[in-house]
Every structure is written in C-alpha cells, then in structure tokens.
Amino acid sequence: MHKTVMLTTAVDYLNPRPTIVIDGSPAPVWYLDATFGAGGHTRELLSRGCSVIALDFDEEAVNAGETNFAGEIKAGKLILSRANFAKLDEVLSSLEISPLFIAGALFDFGTNTDQLMSRKRGFSFLHDAPLDMRLDQRLAVTARDLLMALPESHLARMMAEYGNESLSRAIARAIVQERLEHGQDSFRSSQQLVDLIVRIKDRAGFKQSRGHTSRRLHPATKVFQALRIAVNDEIGNIERSLPKAFTSLCPGGRLVTISFHEGEDRVVKQFAREITRAKPVAAVLLTKKPLTPDETELRQNHRSRSAKMRVVEKI
DSSP, rough: OOOOTTTTHHHHHHOOOOOEEEEEEEEOOEESSOOOOHHHHHHHHHTTTOOEEEEOOOOOHHHHHHHHHHHHTTTEEEEEEEEGGGGHHHHHHHOOOOSSOEEEEEEOOOOOOOHTTOOOOOOOSSSSSOOOOOOOOTTTHHHHHHHHHSSSSHHHHHHHHHOOOOTHHHHHHHHHEEEEEEEHGGGGHHHHHHHHHHHHHHHHHHHOOOOSSSSSOTTHHHHHHHHHHHTTTTTHHHHHHHHHHHHEEEEEEEEEEEOOSSHHHHHHHHHHHHHSSSSSSSSSSSSSOOOOOOHHHHHHHGGGOOEEEEEEEEO
C-alpha cells in the first residue's frame, strides 16, 4: 500500500489556511496538489479546512480519487482533474473561479507505490508484465518502443542520466544485440529485460540483491527508473511546470517540492536559484538545505529514504 512521504512536514510548510487578507479583506484561497496520486497530501489539506485543486494524469488514480473523495468534490472543496501538471496553467485558466488565489502548490515527484507494483504496466521488475510504463495511457510511446528503437548511444545516455546506471554502456550494447538476434520477439515482457540486466551485472561481479525483501538495490532498479522517466518525460514536465506553478501563486504563497532522485532535485535547485537570485528578487528560500524524512518515517517507509524537500515563498 502506498504511503505518502513527508506528509505532515510538506503540508505544514504550505502554511495551510482557508483565507488570506487581500486589500484588507479576507479572501478564500486554494491549494494546488499537482501530483494527486493516492490523495494523501490532498486529504491532509482538506482536513485542515483548505480547498484543493488536484491534478493527476493517471486515469486509475483519478477514478479512485473521484470515488474516495466524492463528498469533498460534491461540496466544492476539491476539484480533481485528469491532467499532466505541465499543463496546470491550462487547468487553472479553465476553472470558473474569479478571482482565483493560489496560496500554495505541492509537487511530490515520487511514483505511487500502487502504480509501481501494478502487474499490468511493467513498472516493477518483481512481476512479469508487458513493458509499457506509461503513467498516462494517452501517451503514444511505451518502454518497449524505446528499447526497440533507440540507438545504443541514446540508450546508454538515458540510463546514465536518468538512472545513474554505472553499466549503462554495457547494458545498452546488450539491448541492441538482443534486438539483432531476436527481432520482434525481443522485450515482450519485463522479465526479458530483467534477465538481460542481471546477466550483464553478474558478468561484472555486481553483488546486489535480487529479492524484494532486502533494502539493497535490485540489479534492474536503475534501468527501470530511467525507462519510466524517459517514457513519461518526467524531467521535461518538471522543467515546464515549476515556472507555471510559481506564477500562479499569490504573494506569500509557497511552492513545496519533494524529489526522489538527482535529476528531479537538480531541476528544482536550478529553478529555486533563478527565482531567489532574480533582480528584483521573486522569492525567498525557506529551506537552505533540503529537508529529509526523520528516523521514524525511514523505519516505517524505506521508500522515503531518498526524498528531498525544498520550499520557496513568493514575495
């Protein structure tokens, strides 16, 4: 079951409140949950009296949310939209709310555990499934499409940049060789890719866990992560969405991000640097160093171990 990472800390930093003072009078505000997922952060915001606009491009997540939050949606406290957060400006402009004051925006870039463990879309190396990996089924390109089409150099770069895979070149070379030898029978399932990765790493003498009970990385972890990021253009979506979210905030509004790997955090750091060093200064950094889960959360949810939270406040 999915556990929301840094739940209380993230919502606390959003400074949740139902109204703010505009021109001397109280005005209702909204909070943007750009990565709805299982609805953990949204539920916490709602419990504190806030109104929420939530986005997710996974149809299954939105359908579940419409069921689990039916009362809040009917009451007008929650607006749930199936959309990529890179298009949040279009979603906000389509709402019949005027004036629309956004007092906080939250991005949790981690993938829902329930999605990762799905046996249907090939996210997990623990279950044999078609190599799909699309979080949004409206996307055209699957993970298998990339494996079958990308040249060796592109495959190696993708695994190195998005997964920090040290054996990216050897694995890319083996993928191309597999295509040459087996043609359209290649990579019909996730297990075929797992077997190839394990074979390469065994040759290299890697001592990594193949079981799901160990906290050491499975040999296929980094390659599967890189493929998921590439299929869903996760880094590009983050780069496009952060400026839009920041622009939507009213003065004093806060932008909270939770990253889980170096590529995501690099984009967040760069954006925070730009807006806090702009002339005139557009924001202040509330977290000089990224916040991380405390020891209790790490014990209860080892998937939180790589989480880094950063917060900026709009001036």
